[in-house]
Amino acid sequence: MKIINSKQIKEWDQLTIKHQNISSWDLMERAVLKLTENIVNDIPSKAPIIIFCGKGNNGGDGLGVARELEKLGYKTLIYILKSENYSEDNLKNQQLLSSNELHFFNLNEELQLPENSVIIDAIFGIGINQPLDDDWNSIFNQIEKSNPTQIISIDLPSGFIADLPMQKYFPCCKSNKTYTFQVPKLGLLFPENQIYTDEFILLDIGLEQNVSNEFETDYYFIQKNDIQKFLKKISKFSHKGTFGHTLIIGGSLGKIGSIVLTAKAALKTGSGLVTTYTPQCGLNILQTNLIESMSLVDDSEKQIEYFPEIKIYQGVAVGMGMGQHPTTDANFINWIKNQKQPLVIDADALNCLAKQKDCFTLIPQDSVLTPHPKELQRLIGEWENDFEKLEKVKKLAVFHQLTFIIKGFYTAVITSDGKTYFNSTGNWGMATAGSGDTLSGIIASLIGQGYNSSEASILGVYLHGLAGDFAVKKIHPHSLIASNISDFISEAYFYLDSNF
Numbered sequence: 001m002k003i004i005n006s007k008q009i010k011e012w013d014q015l016t017i018k019h020q021n022i023s024s025w026d027l028m029e030r031a032v033l034k035l036t037e038n039i040v041n042d043i044p045s046k047a048p049i050i051i052f053c054g055k056g057n058n059g060g061d062g063l064g065v066a067r068e069l070e071k072l073g074y075k076t077l078i079y080i081l082k083s084e085n086y087s088e089d090n091l092k093n094q095q096l097l098s099s100n101e102l103h104f105f106n107l108n109e110e111l112q113l114p115e116n117s118v119i120i121d122a123i124f125g126i127g128i129n130q131p132l133d134d135d136w137n138s139i140f141n142q143i144e145k146s147n148p149t150q151i152i153s154i155d156l157p158s159g160f161i162a163d164l165p166m167q168k169y170f171p172c173c174k175s176n177k178t179y180t181f182q183v184p185k186l187g188l189l190f191p192e193n194q195i196y197t198d199e200f201i202l203l204d205i206g207l208e209q210n211v212s213n214e215f216e217t218d219y220y221f222i223q224k225n226d227i228q229k230f231l232k233k234i235s236k237f238s239h240k241g242t243f244g245h246t247l248i249i250g251g252s253l254g255k256i257g258s259i260v261l262t263a264k265a266a267l268k269t270g271s272g273l274v275t276t277y278t279p280q281c282g283l284n285i286l287q288t289n290l291i292e293s294m295s296l297v298d299d300s301e302k303q304i305e306y307f308p309e310i311k312i313y314q315g316v317a318v319g320m321g322m323g324q325h326p327t328t329d330a331n332f333i334n335w336i337k338n339q340k341q342p343l344v345i346d347a348d349a350l351n352c353l354a355k356q357k358d359c360f361t362l363i364p365q366d367s368v369l370t371p372h373p374k375e376l377q378r379l380i381g382e383w384e385n386d387f388e389k390l391e392k393v394k395k396l397a398v399f400h401q402l403t404f405i406i407k408g409f410y411t412a413v414i415t416s417d418g419k420t421y422f423n424s425t426g427n428w429g430m431a432t433a434g435s436g437d438t439l440s441g442i443i444a445s446l447i448g449q450g451y452n453s454s455e456a457s458i459l460g461v462y463l464h465g466l467a468g469d470f471a472v473k474k475i476h477p478h479s480l481i482a483s484n485i486s487d488f489i490s491e492a493y494f495y496l497d498s499n500f
């Protein structure tokens with residue numbers, strides 16, 4: 001699914017009206033019904049509800065929801081911003097409510113807000129492209145002080161600017177949930193903006209799909225149907241050679257577990273063969289814990305000192321649990337400089353690269369880098385905000401023909417053609433030791449199975465999150481450990497594979 005900006009969404013809105021031969025009012029009514037249908041599931045039937053409405057179409061949505069909730073017997077209190085220029089559909093919605101239900105407010109007004117209400121925030125949506133005036137803080141503070149049981153935003157938390165970096169001092173309503181129409185808004189996917197809403201839910205209001213090709217974008221939100229399109233069909237004549245041979249290079253004394261996790265994930269993702277390359281201390285652990293894998297060992301006991309020949313392997317991951325011994329570091333750099341085939345580079349291999357000047361020039365093209373935030377910072381330096389972070393990474397990805405995976409709640413895959421794919425699966429339980437090792441194993445395995453680096457990264461990140469989502473149906477997120485993720489990759493495949 002494409003992620004487009006506010007201006008494009010407005011164009012989409014107009015094109016839908018034209019192609020479907022409907023009015024803007026009809027479209028707003030669709031939005032209102034979808035919102036109401038969802039909101040009633042969020043609120044207890046007797047809960048007092050306060051709906052805050054602005055003067056544009058976001059306010060129109062709020063007024064429409066108020067009308068529908070009244071019909072269902074909910075008691076609502078409506079506050080609407082006093083204005084001279086309401087949008088047409090906003091006014092029409094006002095007229096459908098009796099005038100004594102509407103409380104008009106000014107920015108500097110003390111409002112009488114009943115405590116413990118559900119607040120519906122319909123003041124601003126995608127119609128703002130610059131920060132709100134500071135006076136809005138007084139309204140948002142009053143909302144917060146009224147101790148609402150929950151705050152539900154329509155389309156965006158009011159004051160949130162979806163396509164530009166938010167600054168902490170910009171006035172903005174902070175909500176528990178946001179129902180956003182049709183497509184996610186870019187800013188909602190950034191970790192730094194998670195303070196504005198705990199979660200967002202997409203509402204499909206039937207914007208015309210046939211015209212969505214018209215909108216150019218570098219951003220995508222990856223869901224089940226996107227993934228299903230590029231899952232490879234498996235021939236019945238396949239054999240273990242078809243599914244690739246994955247090599248996992250890493251481990252050091254006390255950190256062999258990470259190699260077990262990576263290798264297990266590679267096998268569970270469907271690698272035909274998996275070989276590990278570790279220091280000698282890894283041999284017994286791997287042969288005991290993962291009997292399906294094969295082990296090669298370095299001459300050294302505690303850390304890798306010599307790096308292997310990799311030509312015979314179709315997928316290669318390097319760096320997990322590798323440690324940062326000076327000999328390992330030095331030999332890793334000598335080794336990587338001479339590699340030609342794509343690698344999945346993780347953990348200590350990234351830390352080692354970060355110590356080198358112009359480190360990206362050392363990495364073979366089409367490699368996949370999977371840094372967590374700290375590792376990314378070591379590689380690319382500081383960033384002012386998540387927009388800037390993305391831009392920095394995008395430039396590097398294009399210039400050096402690499403794929404970057406920025407891990408987070410909505411993990412972003414930045415490919416060598418400058419596109420960014422945000423992932424929609426996963427949960428907080430997956431923020432656990434070894435989760436990243438598992439991801440590297442999945443991606444290396446997919447490259448081994450013939451996916452290119454971008455496909456393997458997008459699919460791998462999705463599968464990893466999905467396996468985690470199936471895992472938390474059986475295991476509490478607190479108790480989820482990385483090996484559980486691999487145990488549920490099979491469930492993820494069942495869910496995606498229409499042949500089963």
Ligand SMILES: NC(=O)C1=CN([C@@H]2O[C@H](COP(=O)(O)OP(=O)(O)OC[C@H]3O[C@@H](n4cnc5c(N)ncnc54)[C@H](OP(=O)(O)O)[C@@H]3O)[C@@H](O)[C@H]2O)[C@@H](O)CC1
Pocket residue numbers: 009010012013027028031054055056057058059060061085087123124125126127128129130131132133154155156181182205
């Ligand atoms: N396309 C869709 O998917 C559909 C969209 N729908 C809904 O429409 C919403 C978009 O509606 P919208 O365009 O009327 O904008 P909205 O967010 O209500 O705000 C506009 C008002 O804000 C004002 N304003 C602007 N900047 C400001 C500032 N910095 N500080 C103060 N004021 C500022 C601006 O005032 P003006 O500058 O024009 O005087 C204007 O009056 C969208 O989010 C969704 O909820 C659905 O109904 C149906 C399908």
Ligand SMILES: [K+]
Pocket residue numbers: 058121122123124125153154155156157158
């Ligand atoms: K809003």
